[in-house]
Structures are given as structure tokens and as C-alpha cells.
Amino acid sequence: MGKYYQEEIETASREEILKIQNEKIVKQVKHVYENVPYYRNLMDEKGVKPEDIKSVDDIKKLPFLSKADLRDAYPYGLLGTDLKNCVRIHSTSGTTGRRVVAFYTQHDVDLWEECCARAIVAAGGTKDDVIQVAYGYGLFTGGFGVHGGSQKVGCLTLPMSSGNTERQIQFMMDLGSTILCCTPSYAAFIGESLAEKGYKPTDNKLKAGIFGAEPWTEEMRREIEKSLGIKAYDIYGLTESSGPGVAYECEEQKGMHINEDHFYAEIIDPDTGETLPEGSKGELVFTSLDKEAFPLLRYRTKDICVLTREKCACGRTHIKMCKPMGRSDDMMIIRGVNVFPSQIETVLIKEGYTPNYLIEVDRVKNTDTLDISVELQPGQFSDKVSDIQAKEKALEGAMRTMLGIGPKIHLVPPKSIARSEGKAVRVIDKRKLHD
């Protein structure tokens, strides 16, 4: 195995990919129409018949699916095959409302693991590698997805799951892990813990990390790369669309290649639903091309991003998506200003703080309030109250410059903000409680 897991498909010409996509979409739509009454009703309402879909160009005629549909249809409403053909379920964390349950046949699991295997090879993984999977195993897709991909590549796979950092470090050192897979915030935490134990970034055998399942910034990438002495690769996926591996980064680290033979991506205007041309910023929409148990047509991810077909130096031809710039869900409107958590993260790293923070938004006397708790670093501590208050004021100033509104900063002791082992809960919007 060389640079690619499946060279033929990963470097296929545009025409070849289109041919595969067009063949698959016709079958996929037919499969959904025949097996998923919930979606058949949506198509009927819109007056679209399976015969109307002859190529991926016709996808824009199809109705959208949203997370709300998935919740309405819970648990079996979007199931595309008999339950006895299914071998697995996974589920979203359910932090915002009812859970979404996704089903998999063995074909679906294989397809997903194949996507993850491509991501691992793109990050330099070979049979010689030792992959430490510190994503959670369980209903969360992270652990099992990467685990399956890792085995497909032939790597020695350490199914650590998340948490128990002591043990993570012990195995990492004793078994010489070469690739770490987990959420970026957990990678940063492992990096901090290694430093605390007196390890230098060169003391471990890690060469790469594949991090995803939560938003992270370029600044955070550089921090992690420095603290672990690795090259950090982004990976993208949603439980709804199978899990991590829908898109992944290559060594260029400039956007993630979408596995186009399995997923068709569009960018739409989130307000009008209109499909936007390549290079436009908008909401990412995915259509599965060959899923059996949980096929989703035109699923709105709520992730804001840009697609590009610019030629990639890695040789892969699949379309690339940029790192999501924020979720339409995550975007907070505070005192009329759009605020993304990623902007707050950028300021924190620039000002020498860890990107571990908690945002609390509330409404007091009809005015929105923004409170951000940030962990003080040992080197920043002073025995004088006024020194620490001055640091809070300085950070408030830097935030005001970036965000356009002034938050209240609360410095708290290190590790007092819960670290994410699955997905980070970084925003608590209490305004919703009052509505």
C-alpha cells in the first residue's frame, strides 16, 4: 500500500467519478422511494418521482431532510431496509433534543470503514503503524469508525476509547503509538498532560493525529502539532451520514477530500435552499449514494463551509470541503452581533490561554450578556488579586476587538472546565430557558 488506500477511485478522473455517481444516485433514490415511506411522502408532496432523477444534476429537485425530520422519524421512520438486515446502530449525543439513531447493514459498515481507511492512509498510515483510538467507543461513531478503518489498513489498533489519560499515556509510551485518533480538545489535553509529566514532544513515537467530531481552529492545530510533535489531520463526518470519514485531510492540510463515490455534496443558501455554485459559502448538504439501512437524500448538515474542485497536489481528485466555519446552530446572535465560538478560541490562543473555555449567554433586563470562563495557566498566576483582574480586563479588550461586543471574562483554575471526551459542550445559552 502506498500513498492511497484505493488509488483507482481516489485519483479517478472527473468523468469517471461522475459516471459512478450518476449510476449510484438513480439506484439510491429508487431504493429510498420504495423503502422509506417518510421520504416517499416528501417526494410525493414535491411532485418528484424516482424517474425524474437521472443524474446527480437532478439531485436539486429532491426535497431536503433536516435534523428535525430525523427526530420526527425516530426511531425507525427513515430505515431503508428490514431490521433483520441491520447489524449495528449508532446514535448522536442527544445534547440538543431527541436522539437520532442511525442503522447500518454490513455493507454500510464496510463502506464507512473504507472511508476511514482512506483517511488513515492519507495521514500516512500503513501496516506498520500503531493506531491509538482515543475516540469514545459506544453509540458515538468516532471509536468504531476509526477502529474499523484502522484494521482495514492493517494497523495495530489500540481500542483505548476516551478518558483515563494516565492509561492513554502509558500505552502511548509503552506500545509506541504512531497515530493518535481522538477529538482535538482531547488531543490538546493529552499534550498538556504529557508536558506536565515532563515528557518532551520528541519523547513519543507519534507521527500523526486524526482529529475530528468537534470544531477546531488552525491555531489549535498548530498547538497540538507542537505539543505532540506530530502532523495533525482533520476528519469530518456525521452520525447521520455514517460517522467520521465522509471527508478527510491529505498531507496538503488544505481542506478535506469528500469521498465522492459514496457521498454527493452540495452547498446551499441556508435561507432560500437554493443550490449555490462551487466556491460559494453556505450550508453543506449531503446525499448518500449507496447506503442500505440509513440512506439520506439531501441532508442539511447545518455546517457552513465552501467546496472546491481546485486540483490538489496530493493527486486525489475528490472535491474538497473547507473546515466548517461554524454551524448555523452554533452561531450566536448576541446583542445583534453574530458570534462564533471559533472566534473566541482564536483570541484565547493568541493571548496565551488554552482553548478550553465555557461560554454562557443570558439575558438580563432585556440585554444579552456574554460570559466566558477561561482557565488560567500556572505561569500567569499572581498572588495579587489586582494582577489577575488586569488579565481579565486585557482579555475582555482583545475579545471586544475580535467579536465587536464585550464579554465578561472569568479566569478559573486549570482543569476546572470539563474536558470533552466525546463532543465539547462549550456554549450554554440560557436565553432559551426564558423564552
Add this chain to the structure above:
Amino acid sequence: MAIRQLSVFIENKKGKLSDAVKTISEAGINMRAMSIGDSDDFGILRLIVSDTAKAYSLLSEDMIVKVTDVIAVKMSDKEGALYTVLRVLEKADINVEYTYAFTARELGAYVVFRVNDVEAAEKALSDKGIVLMTEDEIRSI
């Protein structure tokens, strides 16, 4: 004559202060003086203890701890003793960041001063015949 003070960063939340105090007392370390400076968000616990090194290593396992030099003066029963010290420091252009008083049965009352320049403060006070407490003296209470 400087005395080592430990400062601990604690969250202004129920139980956080007692966590720190518990860590020390369970290790058999005695507190010689204590004060807290706080804001709405955080508190800074300042301690002078019988075994600074041991307390530092225990506390710093999961808290931010810092060692700062301070000076301490025994307060005589004479009225105006504190005022005299403050006057001397002020005249010598030394800033007092904070002070706190503590009473021990055997030693009576003494006041801890956190100043911007420990050496200068020691000199200014001893020139005026004011004797500073030594670390041994405070620890041997």
C-alpha cells in the same frame, strides 16, 4: 528575614477553599497564618505553613500554587505599632500590596506584609530598630 508564603488560586465556589485546607491539614502540616483575597470569580488563598516545600508539592498536584516572599512584624502591645511600620515603609517609598494579621497564643499578634521590594523593606525597618520575624520563629510556634 523574608518568610515564604504560599498563594493558591481557587475558584470562588463552595468547597474549593476547604479542599485546599483539607489537603494541608491531612498531611499534618500546620497553618501559621492565612488570608484570602478574592473577586467575584476567584479567590487567592495565602498561607504560611510549618512545611512550605511539602505543602507546595501537595497543593500543586491539582492547583496553581506560587511561593512569594513576605515579611512579618510582631506587634507590640504599644498602640500605634502598625502605624509606625506603615509610616516607615511609606517614607522608604515601598508599596504594600496587601497585609494581614494573625494571632498565635505563644507569639501574640503579628502582621504579614506583602511589599514590592522585600530587601528594601527589611533595611528600612531595621534602620528604625523594628525587628522582623524570622521564618524559623514563625514555624516553631
